[in-house]
Amino acid sequence: MNRQELFEQIRQQQSFLCVGLDTDLKKIPADLLQTADPQYEFNRRIIDATRQYAVAYKINTAFYEVYGAKGWESMRKTVAYLPNNAFKIADAKRGDIGNTSEMYAEAFLKQIGFDAITLSPYMGEDSISPYYQYAGKWAIILGLTSNKGSADLQLKAQGDGYFYETVLKTAQTWGNTNNTMFVIGATQPAYFERVRQLVPEHFLLVPGVGAQGGDLHAICAAGLNSHCGLLVNSSRNIIYAGKDMNDFEYKAQKAAENLQMEMAGILKSKGLI
Numbered sequence: 001m002n003r004q005e006l007f008e009q010i011r012q013q014q015s016f017l018c019v020g021l022d023t024d025l026k027k028i029p030a031d032l033l034q035t036a037d038p039q040y041e042f043n044r045r046i047i048d049a050t051r052q053y054a055v056a057y058k059i060n061t062a063f064y065e066v067y068g069a070k071g072w073e074s075m076r077k078t079v080a081y082l083p084n085n086a087f088k089i090a091d092a093k094r095g096d097i098g099n100t101s102e103m104y105a106e107a108f109l110k111q112i113g114f115d116a117i118t119l120s121p122y123m124g125e126d127s128i129s130p131y132y133q134y135a136g137k138w139a140i141i142l143g144l145t146s147n148k149g150s151a152d153l154q155l156k157a158q159g160d161g162y163f164y165e166t167v168l169k170t171a172q173t174w175g176n177t178n179n180t181m182f183v184i185g186a187t188q189p190a191y192f193e194r195v196r197q198l199v200p201e202h203f204l205l206v207p208g209v210g211a212q213g214g215d216l217h218a219i220c221a222a223g224l225n226s227h228c229g230l231l232v233n234s235s236r237n238i239i240y241a242g243k244d245m246n247d248f249e250y251k252a253q254k255a256a257e258n259l260q261m262e263m264a265g266i267l268k269s270k271g272l273i
Contacts (some may be wrong), residue, residue: 001087001115001136002178003203008157009055009085011273014264016228018056018089018205019042019256020235021046022063029245038118039064046239048255053260055089058205079113083222087231088115089140089205095120101130109134110125116140118205121167124155138179141171144195146185146208164191168198177201181182183246184223186232189215192222200225207233209259216259220266228272234259 010016021043025033028042035041047258059078064071082088090108094101094117094168103167108114109131116138119128120255131139144164145152154164166184184195186208225231242251269271
């Protein structure tokens, strides 16, 4: 899926919503724990409830890797169940030397079938380039994150700017707008205007809307571009909107629908649909 194809999917669904499947067995309805594969069963129902409203899904791999082989199988089955037209993101935050990256790239982009993977750029270009070997796949590079610790390195002054600016300037030369996105946290709205100056045409993956307090309209005011250019992720506010077997699917659906309707209004106001 290239940049134009992703934009066409956004226009078709009138949404740039990414649903995060950070599935914690301690938080799902207790009755699901009696099923053969509780993570997959929960995910399957969430996907069915939200597929009409989401253009992308992001799987935080840590929530699956913690369960060893069983967790990897739950993740594989979840990816296989996702709609064919959904953009599938492995939130794995890998970043290692070239030959190791080659193995990670094959595992996530070929064997499991994700469309994209989140990556740490700290080790440089040769840690990212193996992911570009797969046509139609994306590297999503950490730029400016939502966590408190982002101030430790990303927001360290460097010359006339910040370290994250060096990351964006440098990393955008490794790929192109059809295979490279950047993670920019939703709780950093004050920096979006500068981010767009540095990477005006790239897609941004924006986590942090909802439980982390990110404001959708503040992000869009500075972050939208001519191809939308945003995938806004919401995890906990959607998948845990309901706690009980009787309502968790319905409440997830309504939470996703509410965000999609808000996004549709923004897209229309900007003349993008």
